[in-house]
Amino acid sequence: MSAAxxxxxxxxxxxxxxPGGFDTRTLVRPAVIAALLLFVVLALPSILSTYYxxxxxxxAIWSIVALGLGLLVGRVGLVSLGQxxxxxxxxxxxxxxxxATSLPYPLVLLAAGLxxxxxxxxxxLPALRxxxxxxxxxxxxxxxxxxxxxxxxxxxxxxxxxxxxxxxxVHIPQIRRPSIAxxxxxxxxxxxxxxxxxFLLVLAHVRTRxxxxxxxxxxxxxxxxAAGINxxxxxxxxFALASFVTGVAGGLLAGSSRYLYSYDxxxxxxxxxxxxxxxxxxxxxxGAIIAGLLLQLLPQLLNSWxxxxxxxxxxxxxxVLQVLLTAPAGLVDQVPKxxxxxxxxxxxxxxxxxxxGGRSP
Amino acid sequence: xHPFILxxxxxxxxQDEWPFLVTGLALGGVYALSGVGMIVLYRTTxxxxxxxxxxxxxxxxxxxxxxxxxxVNQWLAYLVCILFSGVxxxxxxxxxxxxxxxxxxxxxxxxxxxxxxxLLGVMDLLWTSSGGAxxxxxxxxxxxxxxxxxxxxxxxxVIGLAVxxALTxxxxxxxxxxxxxxxxxxxxxxxxxxxxxxxxVRRVEAAAWFGCGIVSGVAGxxxxxxxxxxxxxxxxxxxxxxxxxxxxxxxxxxxxxxxAIVIGVVDALITPIQSLSNYRDMTPFVLAAVALLVINRHxxxxxxxxxx
Numbered sequence: 279m280s281a282a283x284x285x286x287x288x289x290x291x292x293x294x295x296x297p298g299g300f301d302t303r304t305l306v307r308p309a310v311i312a313a314l315l316l317f318v319v320l321a322l323p324s325i326l327s328t329y330y331x332x333x334x335x336x337x338a339i340w341s342i343v344a345l346g347l348g349l350l351v352g353r354v355g356l357v358s359l360g361q362x363x364x365x366x367x368x369x370x371x372x373x374x375x376x377x378a379t380s381l382p383y384p385l386v387l388l389a390a391g392l393x394x395x396x397x398x399x400x401x402x403l404p405a406l407r408x409x410x411x412x413x414x415x416x417x418x419x420x421x422x423x424x425x426x427x428x429x430x431x432x433x434x435x436x437x438x439x440x441x442x443x444x445x446x447x448v449h450i451p452q453i454r455r456p457s458i459a460x461x462x463x464x465x466x467x468x469x470x471x472x473x474x475x476x477f478l479l480v481l482a483h484v485r486t487r488x489x490x491x492x493x494x495x496x497x498x499x500x501x502x503x504a505a506g507i508n509x510x511x512x513x514x515x516x517f518a519l520a521s522f523v524t525g526v527a528g529g530l531l532a533g534s535s536r537y538l539y540s541y542d543x544x545x546x547x548x549x550x551x552x553x554x555x556x557x558x559x560x561x562x563x564x565g566a567i568i569a570g571l572l573l574q575l576l577p578q579l580l581n582s583w584x585x586x587x588x589x590x591x592x593x594x595x596x597x598v599l600q601v602l603l604t605a606p607a608g609l610v611d612q613v614p615k616x617x618x619x620x621x622x623x624x625x626x627x628x629x630x631x632x633x634x635g636g637r638s639p
Numbered sequence: 640x641h642p643f644i645l646x647x648x649x650x651x652x653x654q655d656e657w658p659f660l661v662t663g664l665a666l667g668g669v670y671a672l673s674g675v676g677m678i679v680l681y682r683t684t685x686x687x688x689x690x691x692x693x694x695x696x697x698x699x700x701x702x703x704x705x706x707x708x709x710x711v712n713q714w715l716a717y718l719v720c721i722l723f724s725g726v727x728x729x730x731x732x733x734x735x736x737x738x739x740x741x742x743x744x745x746x747x748x749x750x751x752x753x754x755x756x757x758l759l760g761v762m763d764l765l766w767t768s769s770g771g772a773x774x775x776x777x778x779x780x781x782x783x784x785x786x787x788x789x790x791x792x793x794x795x796x797v798i799g800l801a802v803x804x805a806l807t808x809x810x811x812x813x814x815x816x817x818x819x820x821x822x823x824x825x826x827x828x829x830x831x832x833x834x835x836x837x838x839x840v841r842r843v844e845a846a847a848w849f850g851c852g853i854v855s856g857v858a859g860x861x862x863x864x865x866x867x868x869x870x871x872x873x874x875x876x877x878x879x880x881x882x883x884x885x886x887x888x889x890x891x892x893x894x895x896x897x898x899a900i901v902i903g904v905v906d907a908l909i910t911p912i913q914s915l916s917n918y919r920d921m922t923p924f925v926l927a928a929v930a931l932l933v934i935n936r937h938x939x940x941x942x943x944x945x946x947x
Contacts, residue, residue, distance in 0.1 A: 357745055359752075410745040411687065415885055416928065418689075422878045423924035430917040545875050546759065549752050556749075588763040595756030602750045603738055 318470050323463035331462045333578040335534045338469040341570030342476045342527035344555045345563065346520035349480055351552075352560030353492040354516045357414040358402075360421035361551050364521055366428055366543035368394040368528020373453050373538055374434045374442050383456035387472065387529040394525025395518050402517040406510060421548045425540070433538035452536040459533075469530050476523045477563055484563075488515055550594055557597040559608025568609050657790040659907040662865075665796035666879075667903025668803030669861045673880035674887075674895040675806050676854030679814075681889055682827035683847035684736060687748040688728070692877030693758040694852060695859020696870050698724040700766050702860060703774050703868060713779070721856035728852025729845060736848060737841070740830075755874065762870040776863040799861055806854065807896040814892075819846060879903070882923030886930040902926055 323331060343365050350356045358364075372390035375381065381389075401420055406413065434442030435450045459468035483489055491512040494502035503509050532538060554572045559565030572594075577587050605612045673691060681687050698720035705716040731754055739747050766774070780794035814820035822843045825833040834840045862873055879902055887894035902923050909919040 357749060410743075411748060411889075412885070412931065414745060414748065415687070415881055416924075416931065419878055419882055419885075419924040419927055422875060423921040426918060426920040544871070545878075546871060549756065552749070552752065553756055586764060588760045591760030591763065592757050593760075595753045595758075595760060598753030598756065599735060599750055602742075602746055602753070603735070 315470070315474055319467050323466045328462060329578065329582070330575075331466050333575050335462070335466050335469050335530075336574035337567075337570040338466070338473045339527050339530045339534060339570075340551075340573050341567050342473050342530070343524050343551065344558065344569035344573070345476060345480055345566040346522075346524045346527075347551060347555045348558070348560045348563070348566050348569070349484075350516055350520050351555060352565075353484060353489065353496065354513060355410060355496045356513065356516065357410055357552070358417040358520070359414050359552060360401075360417035360419075360424070360545075360548050361520075361524060362543050362545075362547035363421040363424035364394060364398050364524045365528045365531065366424060366540075367397055368525035369532045369538055369543075370428070370433055370528070371525065372529035372532040376453055376532060377434050377442055377451075383459075383529075383533070387526050390529035390532075391522040391525040394528060395522040398521025398524070399514060399518045402514070406513050406517070418545070418548075421545045425543060425545060428540035428543065432540055435537070450537065453532050453538070455533040455536075465534060469534065472526065472530060476526060477566075480519065480523065481563060483519060488512060492516055550591070553594040553598045556601045557594065557608055559610030559612075561607050562610045565608050565610045655911050656908055657788070659910050660904065661790060661792050661796050663904035663907025664900065665799030665865060665903075666907065667900035668800035669858055669865065670880045670883055670903050671803035671896040671899035672806050672854060672861075673858045673877060674883040674899045675803075675810055675892050676851045676858070677877075677880060678884050678887065678889060678892060678895055679810060679823065680847050680851040681744075681884075683823045684732070684740075684826075684844050685744045685747055685830075686732075686736060686739075686751060687744065687881075687884075687889070688851055688855075689748060689751045689877065689881075690728075690731070690754040690758060691851070691855045691858075691880070692874040693755045693762075693870075694724045694727055695855040695857075695862065696873035697727070697758050697762055697859075698856040699776060699859040699863040699868055699873065700762060700774070700870065703776055703863075704766075706776075707774075717860055720860055721853055724856030724859060725849050725852035728855065729849040732848030733845065736844065740844075759870060759874060766870065774868045776860060776868050778860075778864045781864065795861075795864055799865060802857065802861070803896065803899070807892060811892055819843065823847060879906075879923045882927035885927045888934065898926070898930075 322334070326334060343361060346364075347358060347361045350358050368390050371393045372386055375386050375389055379386075402413065402417070431441050432443040455465055456468060459465040484492075491502070491507050494505060494507055495509050495512060499509055535542075551569075551573065554569040555565070557572060558567070558569035577590055580587060580590060601608055673695075677688055677691055701723055702713075702716040702720035705711040705719060706713050711719075731751075735750055735754075736747070739750055778795050778798075780798060782793070784791055784793040784796075786792070814824055822833065822838045823846075825836070825838060826840065826843060830840060859873060862876055866872060866876065880899060883895050883899035883902055886898040905926070906919050906922040909915045909922065
């Protein structure tokens with residue numbers, strides 16, 4: 279219930295409150311978020327079983343990916359259908375650096391983010407001057423193309439040369455993790471902290487000049503252009519930021535799974551990702567966390583109940599249609615509203631039933 | 640010179656390329672078929688049907704089920720596949736196409752991804768691909784054929800190219816001369832004004848949805864025979880047709896046809912070149928990206944009306 283309360287409080291679409299006025303909400307919200315974060319970092323890893331620790335690591339990682347895509351779709355109005363491929367790029371770069379050097383892990387994450395940022399931006403370049411539909415299509419094709427390349431080059435596994443792939447290795451070394459986070463529980467803490475940093479980075483952008491420019495572009499590109507906003511620059515900026523956080527997520531993914539395989543990054547994965555991001559809610563940063571939970575925790579839950587993951591694919595498909603038709607703000611917006619409506623309904627029922635119950639016996 | 644460059648330059652002789660040219664033309668024909676089907680729907684309704692491949696795959700799997708487990712005559716099964724694809728696409732168009740009619744093309748296109756996911760999930764449930772179950776559709780025309788020089792050409796290859804050519808010609812003529820076609824062209828320009836002029840807009844849209852579905856069923860069967868009967872493969876083969884449509888800027892049917900043939904042929908001709916063979920499936924993306932860059936050198940920013 280407390281989580282639902284937080285979601286109601288956080289409607290990031292509203293303008294930030296003035297720094298001077300200390301009304302209770304401005305203090306309560308960061309406090310609740312900090313408490314939640316402390317709970318997830320300190321308590322949660324020790325409570326969960328190994329099975330769910332693994333799942334939660336993936337939730338943290340995919341929340342970052344969803345954050346990047348949500349930024350593109352929700353803030354700027356750009357739809358990318360190839361984010362899983364961008365994640366694969368980030369994971370590849372990180373794995374290559376991890377095998378080639380003994381750099382500290384945070385530096386590797388930074389490098390993976392920056393290199394992915396450059397590659398992702400280059401790819402978006404041809405479509406950025408076109409309407410959104412073209413960008414969606416070109417990224418869909420890009421996802422297909424990257425999948426093809428990865429199937430041939432494979433992920434680095436300690437081999438030599440630029441590609442670092444050793445096909446005949448009998449003993450394949452693991453991708454290393456940060457020395458302070460070698461166990462699964464420690465790696466979960468590490469991932470959550472990195473994810474929190476990425477959320478802060480995006481929040482810092484959304485709340486300042488680029489955020490306002492993106493909002494203007496989203497409302498009307500021609501009006502933004504007329505107001506003197508360099509729309510191409512800011513679209514590119516959004517693309518770069520989304521690619522950066524996705525690259526960092528790729529770096530975490532390399533460490534979390536220890537072995538990477540090209541068939542884990544399919545075109546279908548990119549489409550499913552867009553589906554959960556839309557379902558989670560694209561106008562609030564909380565939507566990204568819900569998307570991560572939908573994408574990584576729900577399959578594990580269903581799996582432990584013996585339900586086929588195919589049902590989830592169907593659910594996500596229906597979810598996309600439902601979001602586009604009736605609830606553009608996603609679960610983040612809808613669930614609190616529905617809960618409130620349910621509450622009113624129950625209270626109304628209770629009021630109607632109580633006198634009736636008093637009279638009838 | 641670096642040995643790698645020499646290897647890349649050692650092109651196979653033309654004799655080795657001929658069989659691949661035949662395959663490429665056949666595949667290119669089917670890509671053209673799909674591309675034209677998608678463009679006509681896009682021009683009429685503003686929906687780029689990304690579920691095209693999934694619908695065709697579903698139809699082809701139903702046909703496979705009927706032939707192998709119910710003993711239905713195969714031509715009847717193919718007919719069922721085509722009709723099923725038509726009706727399913729029409730049903731989607733009537734429910735969701737109508738509800739989203741006033742929205743931005745990007746929203747309408749994203750919505751078809753919802754249908755794609757639902758179909759992928761159902762197909763995986765009904766015809767699981769785990770456990771190494773392999774299925775195939777073999778058209779009787781595979782065994783008929785003739786020789787050109789020393790190259791074996793099967794009737795299926797001829798059909799693949801022929802349906803692509805035929806649909807391109809028929810659609811062009813249909814749009815130009817028939818009343819329904821004229822209505823479709825009018826709707827591509829402005830839906831509201833067309834409605835004001837007394838054209839039954841919804842009936843015209845229904846015709847476009849049904850036509851697109853029929854085409855996806857035909858493409859589904861042909862691709863199941865020429866490539867593989869696998870839900871995921873067939874669903875995402877639509878990318879090749881999409882690239883062709885994109886090169887044609889989602890408007891010209893003739894350019895779509897030419898681009899689709901080029902994509903099919905280039906993809907196939909690269910196959911025997913060892914150093915590039917593994918990368919050949921990148922062809923649609925590379926060609927579309929280059930075309931977009933070249934076409935849009937001098938274009939100003941285009942502006943969409945509404946985000947998601």
